[in-house]
Amino acid sequence: MGKSSKDKRDAYYRLAKEQNWRARSAFKLIQIDEQFDLFSYSDPSKCTRVVDLCAAPGSWSQVLSRVLIKGESFGRRAWVERMAKLKTQTPRSGDSSPSEADLNDGVRSLDLDDTKSTLKPRENVKIVAIDLQPMAPLEGIVQLKADITHPTTVPLLLKAIDPDFDQHNETHRIDLVISDGAPDVTGLHDLDIYVQSQLLYSALVLAMKVLRPGGKFVAKIFRGRDVDLIFAQLRLVFERVHVAKPRSSRASSIEAFVVCEGYKPIKDWTPEIGSALQIPVTTERTTKGGQQSYDSDKQSRHLREDGVVEIHFEDEETDPKRWIAPFLACGDLSAWDADATYKLPEGHTSLPPVQPPTAPPYKEAIERRRAEGGAYGKTKDPLRVVIKP
Ligand SMILES: C[S@@+](CC[C@H](N)C(=O)[O-])C[C@H]1O[C@@H](n2cnc3c(N)ncnc32)[C@H](O)[C@@H]1O
Structure with a gap:
């Protein structure tokens, strides 16, 4: 499949490249935030410390960095803010308000420098990102290359949050933990769902170790057969649990996100990675x-x-x-449909990805295949490929 064809069949893939996001997943986080106010715009001091689990290649971290460190807004929120600004700027004839068409034209014609004047950077921001894969650096973000299912990751994370992390000190604790973790999907549904649920449990354990009371947790789930058992567990430690399906996530995919708000720590108990999760x-x-x-x-x-x-x-x-x-679809109906194919604009040029993976797991396979004289996707003589141990 050519790049242009993918641009046509996946509007969010194309938009991600045009808007400088490392992956189309950025839109999922933006749309979940639109619905749940993840980043606490009403009281920005309530969301300044965030952990991004399974973060590579880093589009969720980019959203965090641009919203919290730079103070930008995106999606519907940005549009509403610009409309409000325009309403105060657009000249009126007599008493009549500017028409909606005038305002829409005005929003489109606002240049980026103008939006910079509305930036609202937050103070004392701390963002830690973890992934198994290396991730190209992002300004202001502490990055760890580690496995979230491994117990040795816990001390690494606590140290990265604060070298003297003290779980009893509320100023050390985290406001929001997000996890977009996904295994390499095998296509065997039951196995994929099982591995995904292990990632979710590890993310939850890490979240319970670092979240402040009232904090939020967002994680990818695969909606499999017994997913209600996971919801029931989450409900033991969070006041509100919702399942969100952002419009940028394909309807045909079993992926969704749990959005848990109002963390209620259990006194004198923290779970451990590697042991069965038994919330008392x-x-x-x-x-x-x-x-x-x-x-x-x-x-x-x-x-x-x-x-x-x-x-x-x-x-x-x-x-x-x-x-x-409760299940909520996020992203308004005017947003792009992830399952639709769109006609590309006249003269469209397909852009390269913003940040190709720095060390993808398939790199070695491609190198070996090339060494054996095979092209990407084809092998001259498959019998000649020698797989060395
Ligand atoms: C869908 S990608 C995440 C995309 C990311 N949120 C973004 O916006 O760029 C899933 C990531 O989960 C990571 N992952 C899978 N298992 C992991 C584990 N056990 N520990 C840490 N990361 C893991 C993968 O390496 C992969 O980068």
């Missing part, structure tokens, strides 16, 4: 009908004989074993 409830254990139960205000747990813990919520109406998180 804080109240007394009782025995009901021969089953052990743990009750709290809004939820109760029952340990079944087969060892499975069922979580029940007070507000469950139909099936008490399941809790389905």
Whole structure:
């Protein structure tokens, strides 16, 4: 498939290159923020410390850097801000307000220098990004090359946040943890969903170690068969849990994002990476009908004989074993449709990617294939390719 063809079939791929994002995922974060006010625009001091897990090639980190460090706004928010500014600037004849068409023309004609005057950089910003893969540097962002599922990553992360990180010191703790982690998809759905859920659990464990009370957590999920069990676990430690599907995420993909707000740390308990996640409830254990139960205000747990813990919520109406998180589509209807093919503008030139991977895992395979005389995507004589151990 040629670059132009991909530009046509994926509007967000093309826009990402045109707007200087390293990956089209940037739009997903922007659209989730539009819906949930992730970056707390109403009180910017509530979002200055952020951890970006599974961050390479770095488009989410770019969004963080441009919103928090530079103070830019994007998407609908930027449009609303510009409209408001124009309304005060556009000349009026008599008492009549400027027409919507005038305002739209005005928004398009605003040059970038003009938008710089509305920049609102935040103070004391701290952003830490982690990935297995190396990532090209981004100004103001501390980067770690590490595996989020490995216990040794925990001290590295805490040190990167603050060399003297003290979990009891609220000023050291983090406002927002985001994770766009995805394994290399095999196409075997059950396996992909399983590996993805392991990434989600590791991200959640790291989040619980660093978030401040009231903090937020956003993570990619694959909507598989038992995903409601994950929602039920998340609901034990967050006041609100939603599932978001940004318009830039293809409808045909099982990908979505959990958006968890209002972190409620559990006193004297933090989870560890590598051990099963058993979030405790804080109240007394009782025995009901021969089953052990743990009750709290809004939820109760029952340990079944087969060892499975069922979580029940007070507000469950139909099936008490399941809790389905409210689902929200993000990005307004005027946004580009990720599943549509668009006609390219007259004279369109396909741009190269903003930041090709610095050391992709397939690099060695391509080099070996070239060494053996095969072209990219083809091999002259496949039997001649010798795979060395
Ligand atoms: C979809 S990409 C993330 C894109 C990124 N949010 C952006 O906007 O550029 C998924 C990333 O997850 C990373 N990843 C997968 N497993 C990981 C692990 N165990 N630890 C750290 N990163 C991991 C991959 O290396 C990959 O870069």
